[in-house]
Amino acid sequence: SAVISQKPSRDICQRGTSLTIQCQVDSQVTMMFWYRQQPGQSLTLIATANQGSEATYESGFVIDKFPISRPNLTFSTLTVSNMSPEDSSIYLCSVRLADYNEQFFGPGTRLTVL
Amino acid sequence: QKEVEQNSGPLSVPEGAIASLNCTYSDRGSQSFFWYRQYSGKSPELIMSIYSNGDKEDGRFTAQLNKASQYVSLLIRDSQPSDSATYLCAVRPAGGTSYGKLTFGQGTILTVHP
Numbered sequence: 001s002a003v004i005s006q007k008p009s010r011d012i013c014q015r016g017t018s019l020t021i022q023c024q025v026d027s028q029v030t031m032m033f034w035y036r037q038q039p040g041q042s043l044t045l046i047a048t049a050n051q052g053s054e055a056t057y058e059s060g061f062v063i064d065k066f067p068i069s070r071p072n073l074t075f076s077t078l079t080v081s082n083m084s085p086e087d088s089s090i091y092l093c094s095v096r097l098a099d100y101n102e103q104f105f106g107p108g109t110r111l112t113v114l
Numbered sequence: 115q116k117e118v119e120q121n122s123g124p125l126s127v128p129e130g131a132i133a134s135l136n137c138t139y140s141d142r143g144s145q146s147f148f149w150y151r152q153y154s155g156k157s158p159e160l161i162m163s164i165y166s167n168g169d170k171e172d173g174r175f176t177a178q179l180n181k182a183s184q185y186v187s188l189l190i191r192d193s194q195p196s197d198s199a200t201y202l203c204a205v206r207p208a209g210g211t212s213y214g215k216l217t218f219g220q221g222t223i224l225t226v227h228p
Contacts, residue, residue, distance in 0.1 A: 001160075031214050042202060043158070043218045092157055096214065101146055101165070103204075103216055105157040 002027040004106035006093055012112045013083055020079045021109045023093030031096040032070060034078045037108075038089045046091075049076040083113045117141065118205050120219035129228050133190040137203030137219055140184070146206040147179055147186045148216065151199045158202055162188060193226040200224070 003026040013019050023032065032049040047055040047068055055068035070076040080087050093106040121136040135149075146165055150158035164170045164177040164186065176189040186205075190197055203219040 033215070042220045045215060045217075048214065090157075094216075102148070102160055102163055104160060105150075108157045 001102075001104050002029070002095060002097055004093060004095060004104060006106040006109050008109060009107065010110040010112075012114065014114055015084055017083055018079055018081045019083065019111060020077050021091055021093075023076045023078070023095075023106055025074045025095050028073050028098045029095040030098050031103075032076045033094040033096075033103075034066070034068060034076070035092040035094055035105075036089045037092060043092065046078070049078075080111065083111075085113045087111065088113045117217045118203055118219040120201075120203050120222045122222075124223035124225060126225045126227060127193050129193060129195060129226055131193050131226075133193045133197065133224055133226070135188040135190075135201050135203075135222050135224070137186045137188075137205075138184055139186070139203075139205045139217075141205065141207045141217075142181075142184060143208040144181075144184075144205045145208045147177070148204040148206075149175075149177060149186075149188045150202040150204060151197075152202060152221070153199045190224075193224075195226050195228055198225050 005024045007022045034046040035043045037043050045058050046061045047057040049055050049068050049070040051070045067079045090108045092108045096103045118139050127133045149162040151161045152158045162177040164179045170177045174191045178187045200221045200223050202221045204216040
C-alpha cells in the first residue's frame with residue numbers, strides 16, 4: 001500500500017467561504033480520485049484528478065464548485081467553494097498505485113459548514 | 115436499479131459465528147471487485163480484492179465471486195467484536211468511460227456481539 005496524508009483532517013467553516021484540501025502520497029500513483037461521504041452514506045466519486053490537465057468530473061459535480069489540481073504524480077488539491085451547510089461531509093482522497101490494481105484511501109477531511 | 119447493491123443491514127452475529135455479506139452488481143463487464151471495512155469515524159480500509167470466479171481466502175476472510183450471477187460475497191469466520199464496522203463492496207468496470215473508477219454499494223453495518 002502507500003502512505004496517503006490529507007490536510008486538514010477537519011475544519012469548521014462559515015457559509016460562503018472556501019476550503020482547500022491537500023492530498024500527498026509517498027509513492028508513484030497512476031490515478032487519484034476525490035470522494036465525498038455524507039453522513040450515514042456511502043462514498044460518491046466527485047472527480048478523477050488528472051496530472052497536468054483538468055479533472056474529470058462525475059455527474060452532479062462541477063469545476064466551479066470543486067476545483068481540483070494535480071501538479072504532479074503524488075499531490076492533489078480539492079477546493080470546496082462557496083460552501084453551504086449541505087457541503088458538510090467527509091472528503092476522501094483515493095489513489096491507485098502504479099503496477100497495482102488496488103485502490104487506497106487517505107484518512108479523510110471532516111468538513112462542517114455553519 | 116442500483117449499480118452495486120449490498121444486502122440490507124444492519125447484520126448482527128454472535129462472537130465466533132460466520133458473518134456473510136453479499137453484493138450484486140449490474141455491469142456484466144466488471145472485472146475487479148473489492149471489499150472495504152470502515153470503522154466509525156475512519157476512512158475505508160481495503161481488506162479483500164478478487165478478480166476471478168471462485169473463492170479467495172485471507173486469514174478469517176473469504177471472498178467469493180460468481181461473474182455469471184453477478185454476485186460477490188465476503189465471509190468472516192470466527193467473527194470478533196473488533197470486526198464490527200461498515201463493510202463496503204466496490205466494483206470496477208472493465209473500461210470505457212468508467213475506466214479506473216470504483217462504484218460502491220451502500221454498505222452493510224456489521225455488529226458482532228459478545
